[in-house]
Amino acid sequence: MTSKYLSNSALKTINRIGDMMIPKNGEFPAFSEVGGLEYIDEIVSYAPPADIKDLNLVLTILAFMPNFVLRWLLSKMENSMESTGPLAPIFRMLDVGLRGLVFSCYYTEKIPASYKGKKPLDIIGFDLTRVED
Numbered sequence: 001m002t003s004k005y006l007s008n009s010a011l012k013t014i015n016r017i018g019d020m021m022i023p024k025n026g027e028f029p030a031f032s033e034v035g036g037l038e039y040i041d042e043i044v045s046y047a048p049p050a051d052i053k054d055l056n057l058v059l060t061i062l063a064f065m066p067n068f069v070l071r072w073l074l075s076k077m078e079n080s081m082e083s084t085g086p087l088a089p090i091f092r093m094l095d096v097g098l099r100g101l102v103f104s105c106y107y108t109e110k111i112p113a114s115y116k117g118k119k120p121l122d123i124i125g126f127d128l129t130r131v132e133d
Contacts, residue, residue: 001037005044005052010059011037016067018102020074027123034120035112036105043104055097 001011018031044052062070077098080091109128111119121127 001035003037003041003044005041005056007056007060009063010056011040013059013063014040014098014101014105017062017070017074017098018106020067020071021099021102022106027118028120029115029117031102031106033115033117034106035115036108036110038112039108039110040101040105042110043101058094 002008003011006014014037015032018037022028022031024030024033044055047055062073065073073094076087077091077095080088080095083091107120107124107126109121
C-alpha cells in the first residue's frame, strides 16, 4: 500500500482508524480487509496541496497514539455535533474529514482484485447502474 500523497504512517493510521469506525460485523468485512486504501490517491488528489500536507501531519501525529487515545478522539468527534465547547469545531472538522476518507474507501466500487470476500456495496444491495421500477 503506497500513495503519491500520503506517507506510509498516514496510511497505516487511516487503516487503524478505519477498523475502529468499521470493524468486522456479521457479513460486513472490517475496513482493512476490503483494501480500499489502494485507491485513496484518487480521492485525495482533488484536495489542495496544503490540505494534503495538513492531513499527513495530523495522521502522522495520530500514528503515535495508542488505540485508547484514538477511540477517545473518535468518540469526541462523533459527539461534537451536540457540543458547544471551544474544541467542538475542530472535532467536527476532523469527523467530517476522517469519516469521509474512511467511508469513501470502504464503500467504493473499486475493490482490489486480492479481496475475495463479499463487497460492502453488494451487501447493502447498492448498484449504481441498476434502475428500479
